[in-house]
Amino acid sequence: MAAAGADWLHVDVMDGHFVPNITLGPDIMKAIRPHVGIPFDVHLMIAPADPFLEAFREAGADLISIHPESGPHLNRSLKRIRQLGAKAGVAFNPQTPPETVEYMLDEIDLLLVMSINPGFGGQSFMHSQLRKIERLRTMTERAGRPDIIIEVDGGVTPETAKLCLSAGANALVAGTAVFRGGPTHYADNILSLRGADLP
Numbered sequence: 001m002a003a004a005g006a007d008w009l010h011v012d013v014m015d016g017h018f019v020p021n022i023t024l025g026p027d028i029m030k031a032i033r034p035h036v037g038i039p040f041d042v043h044l045m046i047a048p049a050d051p052f053l054e055a056f057r058e059a060g061a062d063l064i065s066i067h068p069e070s071g072p073h074l075n076r077s078l079k080r081i082r083q084l085g086a087k088a089g090v091a092f093n094p095q096t097p098p099e100t101v102e103y104m105l106d107e108i109d110l111l112l113v114m115s116i117n118p119g120f121g122g123q124s125f126m127h128s129q130l131r132k133i134e135r136l137r138t139m140t141e142r143a144g145r146p147d148i149i150i151e152v153d154g155g156v157t158p159e160t161a162k163l164c165l166s167a168g169a170n171a172l173v174a175g176t177a178v179f180r181g182g183p184t185h186y187a188d189n190i191l192s193l194r195g196a197d198l199p
Contacts, residue, residue: 043153066078
């Protein structure tokens with residue numbers, strides 16, 4: 001992915017409980033880590049998340065995002081991620097309100113807006129989430145935290161990427177749009193997504 005132009009490798013971790021799919025655990029991630037030279041952006045779609053934070057950090061996670069619904073004390077979990085030396089992110093399911101994090105922005109490095117219902121790739125982009133991106137961008141700027149990254153994951157294509165960036169996002173996750181056509185097309189697909197932020 002790095003050779004094709006990706007800035008980060010986004011790792012989706014699913015437990016078959018919090019979302020209806022199962023992917024990988026820290027041991028597999030640890031085996032992949034030595035072969036990847038870009039940061040690991042790890043999205044934990046698991047509940048509870050707290051017992052696994054240390055394992056994923058030790059496996060090479062540079063940034064760990066968790067869902068507010070994955071444990072009883074979001075603020076405590078975010079502090080723990082930072083104590084472990086990783087950046088801390090909060091992931092929003094489509095129904096999760098932006099106000100969930102309004103009073104803990106000082107503990108957050110990234111806000112991940114799911115523009116699909118998490119669990120499976122290839123879903124269509126939910127345009128309703130553009131308002132959430134706008135709200136989060138306004139919230140972070142008013143709090144004096146314009147440095148917080150707003151990332152969007154789900155149904156991202158060159159067309160929807162433009163909408164996300166216009167709404168205030170500054171990081172995009174893409175699976176289907178990147179992998180379409182096989183390895184020989186990865187670089188062109190990523191370039192097409194990057195073109196979304198050009199005038």
